[in-house]
Amino acid sequence: MLARNIYNEEHEMFKQTVREIVAKEIVPYNAQWEKDKMVSRESWLKMGEAGLLCMQVPEEYGGLGIKDFKYNAIISEEIALSGCAGPAISYPLHSDIVCPYILDFGTEVLKQKYLPKMVTGEYIAAVAMTEPGAGSDLQSMRTTAVDMGDHYLVNGSKTFITNGYLCDIAVVAVKTNPSLGAKGISLLVMESSAAGFTKGKPFEKAGLHAQDTCELFFENVKVPKENLIGEEGKGFVYLMTELAQERLVVGLGAIAAAECAFAHTVQYTKDRVAFGKPISELQNTRFKLAELATKISVGRTYADRCVELHCDKKLDGAGASAAKYYLSELQCEVADECVQLHGGYGYIWEYQVARSWADARVQRIYAGTNEIMKELIARNVLK
Numbered sequence: 001m002l003a004r005n006i007y008n009e010e011h012e013m014f015k016q017t018v019r020e021i022v023a024k025e026i027v028p029y030n031a032q033w034e035k036d037k038m039v040s041r042e043s044w045l046k047m048g049e050a051g052l053l054c055m056q057v058p059e060e061y062g063g064l065g066i067k068d069f070k071y072n073a074i075i076s077e078e079i080a081l082s083g084c085a086g087p088a089i090s091y092p093l094h095s096d097i098v099c100p101y102i103l104d105f106g107t108e109v110l111k112q113k114y115l116p117k118m119v120t121g122e123y124i125a126a127v128a129m130t131e132p133g134a135g136s137d138l139q140s141m142r143t144t145a146v147d148m149g150d151h152y153l154v155n156g157s158k159t160f161i162t163n164g165y166l167c168d169i170a171v172v173a174v175k176t177n178p179s180l181g182a183k184g185i186s187l188l189v190m191e192s193s194a195a196g197f198t199k200g201k202p203f204e205k206a207g208l209h210a211q212d213t214c215e216l217f218f219e220n221v222k223v224p225k226e227n228l229i230g231e232e233g234k235g236f237v238y239l240m241t242e243l244a245q246e247r248l249v250v251g252l253g254a255i256a257a258a259e260c261a262f263a264h265t266v267q268y269t270k271d272r273v274a275f276g277k278p279i280s281e282l283q284n285t286r287f288k289l290a291e292l293a294t295k296i297s298v299g300r301t302y303a304d305r306c307v308e309l310h311c312d313k314k315l316d317g318a319g320a321s322a323a324k325y326y327l328s329e330l331q332c333e334v335a336d337e338c339v340q341l342h343g344g345y346g347y348i349w350e351y352q353v354a355r356s357w358a359d360a361r362v363q364r365i366y367a368g369t370n371e372i373m374k375e376l377i378a379r380n381v382l383k
């Protein structure tokens with residue numbers, strides 16, 4: 001299959017370091033985190049200590065100031081490759097999806113207030129857009145923020161929020177002017193310790209068990225005016241700007257998770273004997289492995305190209321949507337075929353492919369469903 005060539009020697013060294021940290025600080029704990037329905041707070045601090053959270057944050061706010069997105073991509077990739085799907089979404093969501101809202105559009109006050117603790121892992125961050133009645137149709141959200149002079153008064157609720165149960169802060173999409181549709185949407189940084197901010201219990205999900213997804217409720221929550229991100233009414237524009245990176249990050253996790261399931265399956269087919277020989281010698285197994293290896297290689301090549309384009313600030317929305325759509329569909333196809341090649345063992349939780357299969361499914365739903373991705377791609381095709 002095609003050799004990868006997007007990483008230089010320094011990237012490769014960093015990759016090795018991340019791999020060792022993942023093996024030591026994530027893999028041994030993942031089964032317990034699956035039972036707890038969340039990664040531990042301690043692990044957030046360890047990731048922060050290792051410098052693996054919000055690496056792009058400038059030194060003045062406690063970060064490493066690494067502007068090369070390939071380093072962020074390596075972190076996503078390595079955690080997903082380990083098969084620990086919960087942490088593979090928790091940390092990148094914090095670093096690559098929430099952090100940019102504050103870093104790119106936040107005031108100096110907001111940066112100083114929140115970035116240093118996001119870098120150390122003392123603050124865990126979430127982004128809250130979806131509501132019980134508004135998912136794909138984000139503009140119909142009902143959470144409001146009323147200008148009370150020196151603060152906003154927020155009422156409403158959000159659902160399916162990743163890192164929701166543990167979050168200390170959340171970037172929350174609110175309507176500051178409900179009559180204006182998308183132009184009435186703003187983003188606020190809300191602290192979960194504020195009076196009137198409550199959390200539901202982590203959902204019992206079909207997969208991603210080591211990941212706290214829950215509802216958030218806001219009842220007359222006072223949010224200081226200084227916690228507005230950028231300008232009032234520009235929230236939708238900011239969301240659209242940052243969603244390209246969010247979709248790329250989901251795509252990167254998807255292709256690495258597919259590689260993980262595939263590697264486990266190749267080994268399994270060599271070890272499992274049926275009719276007196278390893279199942280890797282059966283033609284169907286060989287053809288399936290060949291098909292999957294080819295598809296994964298094509299997907300990996302596209303993912304790497306997207307990373308390069310993103311580093312050059314040339315990845316457009318349609319390209320990122322295509323990455324999210326194509327790679328998450330591929331991840332699901334690979335996981336399903338890998339379960340089949342494992343026979344009954346593929347359905348048993350202690351086998352990696354059973355987890356890979358259950359964890360994969362949601363990737364086609366969140367960060368914009370794949371139907372919405374296709375709509376965005378079609379708009380680009382037909383423009």
Ligand SMILES: Cc1cc2nc3c(=O)[nH]c(=O)nc-3n(C[C@H](O)[C@H](O)[C@H](O)COP(=O)(O)OP(=O)(O)OC[C@H]3O[C@@H](n4cnc5c(N)ncnc54)[C@H](O)[C@@H]3O)c2cc1C
Nearest residue numbers: 127128129130134135136160161162365366367368369371
């Ligand atoms: C585990 C998990 C974690 C999540 N994390 C977060 C998070 O951190 N923050 C957050 O804000 N949200 C999060 N979400 C929410 C997720 O982004 C939404 O579930 C998703 O956007 C879909 O919205 P919905 O569930 O309301 O489905 P709906 O929008 O009701 O969609 C239902 C079906 O209709 C289809 N559909 C809807 N509109 C169209 C259209 N215009 N054209 C074609 N088909 C359409 C959809 O594709 C889907 O198949 C998470 C969800 C899950 C399950």
